[in-house]
Amino acid sequence: MVGIDLYTPVEKAMRVLRTLDVDFYDVAATYSRSISISIFGRGIREAISKVDIGLGVRAFKNKGLGVAYTQSLDESDIEETVRRAVKYARAAQPDPYFKGIPGPSRAQRVPELCDKEIVDLTIEETIKIPRNMIDACECVRRGGMYRGGFSANYTKYSLMTSTGVDIEEEKTAVSASIQPVYREGDDVGSSHEFDYGVRLSDIDPYWIGRRAAEKAIEQFGSKRIKSCMLPLILSPEASSTLFMSLLLALSGERAVKGRTFASNLIGKRITQENLEVNDDGTIPGAIASSTYDGEGVPRRPVKVIKDGIVLTFLHNSYSAGIINVESTGHAIRDGYRGHVDAGPSNVKVNPGDSTLEEILHETKRGILVVNASFSPNIVSGELSTTIDEGFLIERGEKVFPIKNLMVGGHILDLYKNIDMISKEGRIFGGGHFFPSIRIKEARLSGE
Structure with a gap:
């Protein structure tokens, strides 16, 4: 869904690896973009948008493993990362349990794992969701203090191996939670509710807020019992x-x-x-x-x-x-x-x-x-x-x-x-x- 090319940098790393003396190797690249909103007190504490991209190499030589990664997809940085992984593999202690890495297998694509609504989310749209959870809590009982948050993530992933694996997948994820705390004198009622999924429609902020508040109220008057x-x-x-x-x-x-x-x-x-x-x-x-x-x-x-x-x-x-x-x-x-x-x-x-x-x-x-x-x-x-x-x-x-x-x-x-x-x-x-x-x-x- 997002026009990020991971295939080309992965293939560049594979071309370098093919020229080096190693037994097995794989190259993985990921691009992820996330938005997270945190709740504190009676409102939004902070909103963070983050992008992470990188490429990692695993190289095996004489049953020794070397790992290196870079967050730059420039050709020179990719080559340097490959050579570091190979250097580490040659210096590593042999692992007697290592038998190799898997070869390619055909599989039917699992559908409905990437939601365009999450991919297109803006910070402005995202902030409404934790606010809706707070509003739902306040409809049940006013005056609470709250912790919680909302996050949405899109990830694109590419993997190639020396044994012929060549795959690319996209996925989204979303989660929301809230913990209300209510007070009546010295008595405290607190609870927690959450939900998560791969689609924005998988979570209902109003249900999460209402349910959390209802459960919190039920905790008033709690008592200790004997062992x-x-x-x-x-x-x-x-x-x-x-x-x-x-x-x-x-x-x-x-x-x-x-x-x-x-x-x-x-x-x-x-x-x-x-x-x-x-x-x-x-x-x-x-x-x-x-x-x-x-x-x-x-x-x-x-x-x-x-x-x-x-x-x-x-x-x-x-x-x-x-x-x-x-x-x-x-x-x-x-x-x-x-x-x-x-x-x-x-x-x-x-x-x-x-x-x-x-x-x-x-x-x-x-x-x-x-x-x-x-x-x-x-x-x-x-x-x-x-x-x-x-x-x-x-x-x-x-x-x-x-x-x-x-x-x-x-x-x-x-x-x-x-x-x-x-x-x-x-x-x-x-x-x-x-x-x-x-x-x-x-x-x-x-x-």
């Missing part, structure tokens, strides 16, 4: 962090080299039999979709958990080579800067058999977790997190909002204790789907 063992009912926002933490721990080099809590889980049942988790980077119009991954491997749907059993790691070509399997198409490249990692794309947890109302009704006493981050230590799996928003539940009803309550333990113990999954859930970014879940018992630290 105990209770069931947890996780909202989709909270359950998303639990599932994403597991998939991150199943991704890439760290996972296959035994450096995460999930490294030894392949083939093991970790939770109830009806839990299924899929990863799919081919969903049209979804935030984590693309036709190819960061190494030019076609994206494809991958079943990660079936019947409660972990089936696979999420691989780039390097981690796949370590255990002699194929890449799953989950390489993530840090733009033109050269680093290639692995991670999940669009994560979908299959819905269960119960409505949220039925889950609450089945809970004699427990905690409804509205907002919390279930992100453990990625090596040990140990978890200690604060429930930022939640309610004490008794006989299926909200009794009062809770505060200063922490969840502790091992993340896999939480998975073992999942006993109910909701039919309904929330779609995030047009591709992720997370239901509400109940964890039948968790260790809570309060008073």
Whole structure:
């Protein structure tokens, strides 16, 4: 959509590399343009427009890797960058796990990933969106103090490799969030709401503002409870962090080299039999979709958990080579800067058999977790997190909002204790789907 030529500078770098004594190489160039608006207090704090462009080279010699990048696309700077990468590769220690880089594969283009409305956005148009979120909050309750913001991004990406990969993709992304804080004497009500996607129409600033304000008001009168063992009912926002933490721990080099809590889980049942988790980077119009991954491997749907059993790691070509399997198409490249990692794309947890109302009704006493981050230590799996928003539940009803309550333990113990999954859930970014879940018992630290 934007007339930026990345093909020519990438091809210039490739021509130089072809004349040098290296085993494998790739060249990536990206152009990105972003607009971001930050909210502070009762208005707009700042508006920033930024353009970033650059070209990066990875060169491999005798299993050694050299990386260099430049933010100049002048021919002399490109050649100097290529020669630096090759110099570093020749000096690098050999990596015995390196098997090569992927070759070309044909793939059907994933549609609806670039929105012209975002590409054409101006600062003046952008500022209206956070203002609309503030106005929506004020319609629910006046006098709040706010934090949050809005961002829109367009990225164009080009990749060529010595093995014949030659791809170019464009993508847009947009996100918005707001956190209202209201006061009644010494009492404080605060919450947070957000949304994101690839199209401007994927977010509704009025809904975000209204929902954030309504949730904040519900937090007035929060109380502490004593330390105990209770069931947890996780909202989709909270359950998303639990599932994403597991998939991150199943991704890439760290996972296959035994450096995460999930490294030894392949083939093991970790939770109830009806839990299924899929990863799919081919969903049209979804935030984590693309036709190819960061190494030019076609994206494809991958079943990660079936019947409660972990089936696979999420691989780039390097981690796949370590255990002699194929890449799953989950390489993530840090733009033109050269680093290639692995991670999940669009994560979908299959819905269960119960409505949220039925889950609450089945809970004699427990905690409804509205907002919390279930992100453990990625090596040990140990978890200690604060429930930022939640309610004490008794006989299926909200009794009062809770505060200063922490969840502790091992993340896999939480998975073992999942006993109910909701039919309904929330779609995030047009591709992720997370239901509400109940964890039948968790260790809570309060008073």
